Every structure is written in structure tokens, then in C-alpha cells.
Amino acid sequence: MTSKPVDKLTSAEAAKELDRLAREIAQHDRRYHADDAPTISDAEYDALRLRNAAIEDRFALLVRPDSPSHRIGARASEKFTKVIHARPMLSLDNAFSDEEVGEFLGRVRRFLGLKEDEEIAVTAEPKIDGLSASLRYEKGVLVQGATRGDGQEGEDITPNLRTISDIPLRLKGKPPAVLEVRGEVYMTHKAFEALNKRQAKDGKPVYANPRNSAAGSVRQLDPSITASRTLNFFAYTWGEISEMPSRTQWGMLEKFRDLGFAVNPLVKRCETLDQILKFYRDIESKRAKLGYDIDGVVYKVDRLDLQERLGFVSRSPRWAIAHKFPAEQAETVLEDIEIQVGRTGKLAPVARLKPVTVGGVVVRNATLHNEDEIARLDARIGDTVVIQRAGDVIPQILKVLVDKRPRGSKPYKFPDKCPVCGSHAVREVDEKTGKQDVDRRCTGGLICDAQTVERLKYFVARDGFDIEGLGGTMIELFHDKGLLKEPADIFALTEKPEKVSKVLAEHRAALSEERRAAEGKEPVKTKAKKEDREDKVVENLTAAIEHRRTIPLDRLINALGIRHVGETTARLIARQYRTLAAFLKGMKAENAREELESLEGIGGIVAEAICDFFDEKHNVKALDRLLAWLDVTAMAAPAKSSPVSGKTVVFTGTLEKMTRQEAKARAEALGAKVSGSVSVKTDIVVAGPGAGSKLAEAKKHNVEVLDEDSWLKLIAG
Ligand code: IVH
Secondary structure, three states: OOOOOHHHOOHHHHHHHHHHHHHHHHHHHHHHHOOOOOOOOHHHHHHHHHHHHHHHHHOHHHOOOOOHHHOOOOOOHHHOOEEEOOOOOOOOOEEOOHHHHHHHHHHHHHHHOOOOOOOOOEEEEEEEOOEEEEEEEEOOEEEEEEEOOOOOEEEEOHHHHOOOOOOOOEOOOOOOOEEEEEEEEEOOHHHHHHHHHHHHHOOOOOOOOHHHHHHHHHOOOOHHHHHOOOOEEEEEEEEEEOOOOOOEHHHHHHHHHHHOOOOOOOOEEEOOHHHHHHHHHHHHHHHHHOOOOEEEEEEEEOEHHHHHHHOEEOOEEOOEEEEEOOOEEEEEEEEEEEEEEOOOOEEEEEEEEEEEEEOOEEEEEEEOOOHHHHHHHOOOOOOEEEEEEOOOOOOEEEEEOHHHOOOOOOOOOOOOEOOOOOOEEEOOEOOOOOOEOOOOEEOOHHHOHHHHHHHHHHHOOOOOOOOOOOOHHHHHHHHHOOOOOOHHHHHHHHHOHHHHHHHHHHHHHHHHHHHHHHOOOOOOOOOOOOOHHHHHHHHHHHHHHHHOOEEEHHHHHHHOOOOOOOHHHHHHHHHHHOOHHHHHHHHHOOOHHHHHHOOOOOOHHHHHHHHHHHHOHHHHHHHHHHHOOOEEEOOOOOOOOOOOOOOEEEEEOOOOOOOHHHHHHHHHHOOOEEEOOOOOOOOEEEEOOOOOHHHHHHHHOOOEEEOHHHHHHHHOO
16 A cells, blocks of 8 residues: 555546455455455445545546445445444543542542542553453453444444353353443453464454554454454443442442453552552553553542532543653654644744654654744754654654754744734734733734635534535645635535536546646647536535435534534533524624633633624624525434423522532533523522522522522432
């Protein structure tokens, strides 16, 4: 397989590769379906299709009639049935230093209102580097096994998981009637090496690391392939459970062992930060000899009642953290520094590196973060640098090896103009703190083409409008040709098919000229003629755009590209307002900021960014123009109702049983809206000792007032 990055391919190379990929993928499909004798792994096959799709996205007009993307690959991820997790499968926040672990414990204490020196017992568990799976047992019998997927929805891989000997098909002892056990499927170093030896002997591709090979092995359509590979499983948490067999994480792990699961033998209960850090160092020193990969240690608050009170933020529990091991490092050369302008105008320096393998992955780029970072490192083009890569995080440059610096190199000068639109690029100064922002931003705003294009790309991205066939290249092309400036223009494309066809035809002619030039041929000066294929592309594109005129509120909010508002925050807001009308009304209301801030998971910065967005007239106008095209669907009501769901609650006075933060988080977890001020819309005021004006307001508006105990009784159901 050619390893040239897709964005470096000339159109001639792209055409050649698409041809090769079409033939190669068809051959693998045949071997897989007709001959039942695949010669490459799923991962390898997926990689071929992904590359094909990436090239097609960049060179839309080179898409072949026999393109593999016209056929749904039976091996694509559609192959397994989807499973909605009864309880979401969460991820973990990371800590990279001892201090960050200390801060984690501090946060837990503050949230629970504990004293600074009060100990919190945690379980410390090795963080297994495999893939997580959820196993559902009913009356002690394994009925379903699923991958994590996106945390909400995974894939049903029951037959494959059944082949893993660490996974009991029937539980021992007395299991709860419904029990979902979750843990990590992994491959030992020994099994990994044996598998790769076998693969190599059979002329099949080898896996890069044990985690990939475990993932590839459980995602086989044919369970006998999974069975032929040695996989293991450690149980460490649970999903739905009909009755709790223990009140601690430690007790749960013991229970899992009794039921017949493998639980990691190194887990330990720690009472102090010292013990925790000692455990970490101990595991770190054993790491190389364990026989399987771990990438850190996980700490979980031991008491489950405390876990419940702590709840979670976004997708990670407040009661757990992953203390990661230092990342892998390598030496390479910094060949260039490229400045990319993002959708918010941020000038992001990207290091172009001489390709180097770090922990089994080829790294070509690294982030340089911002200008201060470049200055701190004194990174210069031509320098030899040490880079590090941790998990899926973008690689970073750790330091420059000054001894190896070529003679005559000059310090890097960060541009103070936007490389795209030429506007001044400035570092804003925070009015309150007087501090300079770390990022330099282009001040071009609406006139900056880079920002406009990035905003449009973000708008059509996967978590936004996800318009099939409208990838980054087409956005750039249409923007170049004056067809696109703002989101509403995308929908207006459906009304000018002729124009779109023409632009596409011209683009194809330009590409083929480029190809002729690359092949050293004379240019042919023919006028671009529209062909049937352009009409077909436009027809498909129009259909795809029309299809997205109906859009759920959360996707719309995400697609707006408001600073600090991503997929999770957008969903949170959408769930709160439910309908477009309510959302718009909320954003126009005087207390918009306060209302936003009262939502769990939304802080001051995010609330301010949203309000800033709606304060800009041109944003509101562009949104209005967009909405004229759309039918925005409302969000479903939260599944579970509680005595306080949908109610607006105000806490005032001193709370004695919990901190304000916890009270708010719990009320919101139960579907209530927590507000900072009492109004006619308030349903309940929870008043502790010392309550003042808010209590008076409540009486004035005839709002129900509860003391803390009655409130706790109410929410206990
Ligand atoms: S607990 C509610 N415990 O790490 C918390 N996760 O970065 C859910 N992992 O998706 C996870 N070892 O795949 C937990 N002892 C352990 C773990 C562990 C490995 C993985 C798991 C999870 C990921 C989060």
C-alpha cells in the first residue's frame, strides 16, 4: 500500500490508486464472500476502504463507476447488530502527574464537602490496554455481549465473546437476576506473538500491537476465527444491575470473582495519597513483566454511595481517574512549521516531521500548540526533536536536541498576520485578569476565507449536518467559486443545479490538465464540457442536502460552531430546551446566561461563548436565513421521570447535608433545572438556615418552600 498521505497525492496518482483500490477491494470481497477464504484482516480491509473514501473525498470527480464505496462492504461496521447500552459506557478523565492525582482527590473532597485532611478510600486497578466489553447476564446466563461503541450504542458480538475462556457462560453462586458486567478484552504478549507468527507464516498481515489484534479478533464475523485466537478478559465495573451485592467497588470486584470472572490480581484498596502513589510506582516497575499491556492505573472512590453522590460530568465519572504512564518517545527532524487557521481564527502551528515510528504508529505531524510553546522550546526548522505520543492524543514535541542543531538556523518567527487573509493576528487580553491569551487569532472574522471555509466544513461534519458527498474538497471548491459563504448557501445549492454542474465540470477539466502536466503531456485547451457524470453528482448531492433539511436540535446547535460548544454540550443544551422555539426564546431571554450556567456540565466560559454568539447580529441573521430552510426536530423527553423532573429548583441558605455543587448536580441528574434566582417560573425553593431575600421572593410568588430534609425525602422518591 502506498503510504503517501492523501493530501499530498497529485490527481494523476489519485486516479491510479483509486483504480488499484477498486480492483484490490473487489478481489478481497470475492475471497471473503464467494471463496470464504479471506486473506486479510478486517482492520486491513477497513484501511483499504478508508483510504479509498479519503481519496474520493479529495478528488470527487475521480470517483469511478465501479468504486467500492458504491457497494456497502459487508465487512463495514454495519455488519453487527447495534446494541443500545442500558447504562452508558463511560470513559475516564486522565491524570498525568502526582499533582493531578492530588487535585482529583481534592475535587472529590470539595464536592462532598469533606475536610481537607479527610481520607477517601479508593480502589487502585491497573488500566488494561485492550477494548472494553459489556456482558449481560439474565438469571445467571450470558445473553448478550457488546462492544463499547460510542458509549451509548455498541455492537452485538455475543458469539465471539462466548469463545473467550475468561468469560463465564453461566455464573457461579448467586448472581442478581439482571447483571451487566463490564471489563476489558485483551491479548497477552505471548498470544500476540504467536498470532503474528502464524499470520506471517500464512502470508497474512501482522497486527501492530496487542490492543489492535484483540480488537480485530473480537470483531470477526466468523466466531471460529475469534475462537482460534487466545483472548482474555478482566472484569472491573458494571452496567445495569437488578440488585447491588455490595456497597463498595472493592466488594463488587470480590463478588465478580465469586461469580467466576477473572479480576486483575494486582488491584489494591488504598486509603491515602501516599499509598496510591506507591501503588502506581509499584505497578510501573512491574509493567514490563506483566505479560500484557497496561497504560496506567485507575483510581475509583471505593464507597458506592459516594460514587452515586459524585455522579459524572459529560462522559466521565467524578469518582474515578486514570493515572497514565508517561507516553512513548522518539527522535526525529522538524522539517517545517505550518500555520493552520481554524474556524475561530486561531493560528495553530503544526510541526511537519520526518516520518518516525512511535509505539507502532507512524507519526508525521505534531502539534506545537501556540507561539509561546515554540518560543519555550526554541524549535527551529531543521532541528532534531524528541516527540511523544500518548494513546490517541495528538503527538507533541517535548524538547529540541540543541547539540544536533544545524549551523546557521534562526529562531522561528511566528506570523503576526493571518497567512490566509492577511488581517492582523492578535493575542487578546483578558479584561478581568489582564492576561494575554495563549492563542494568536486572525481578526479577519467574516472576511477571512480560512475561517469561513472551516466553519462550513464544521457545519457539514459528521456530528453536524453530515451531508453525504459534501466533503472538505467540495466545500473549498464551492467557496472558491463564490457559491458558498454561509450555511444557508448550502441549501440554496439545490436551486442552482446548472451552476453547480458547471463548477464541477470546470474543476474536472482543471484536474485533468494537472494530470496531463504531471505526466509531461502537452496541455489541451478544450473548454470544460459538462458531462452526465456531473449531473449525477449534482443529483446525488441535491438529494443528500434535501435529506438533511430535517435535523434534530442537538445536531443543529453543534453545527453552529459556537466556540467551546461541541457535540456533548450541544446535546446537553438541546435536551434541556427540547424544541427549537424554546431554545431560541431561551437565548434571547435576559437571563440566558444564568439559565445556561445552571445546566450540569456547562460553566461560565461556555455560557458566555453562547451568549456572545447570539449577541452578534450577523450570527442571528445568518441563523435566520438557515432556519428558513430547515425543519428542526425536537428532542425526546428524558426517559426516566423523577418527582422533580422538569421542575425549576432554587437552592438558598446553607445546606448541611451536601455542598451546593452536589445539590445542583443531583437535582439536574434527576431532570430538574437549577436556577440561581426565584421567579414565577420557580417550582421549588430549598431553603437552609440563613436564607434571606430568595426565601422572601418565594413567599411573594407563592412558590413551594422545602427544608433540606424534606427535599432529600422528595428526591429519594
Ligand atoms: S472503569 C466508569 N477500570 O479505560 C468507568 N476502565 O479510558 C469506566 N479500562 O473505556 C471504566 N482498565 O476500556 C475502568 N480497571 C479499569 C480499566 C478501564 C482499562 C479502559 C476501559 C475504558 C477506558 C477509559
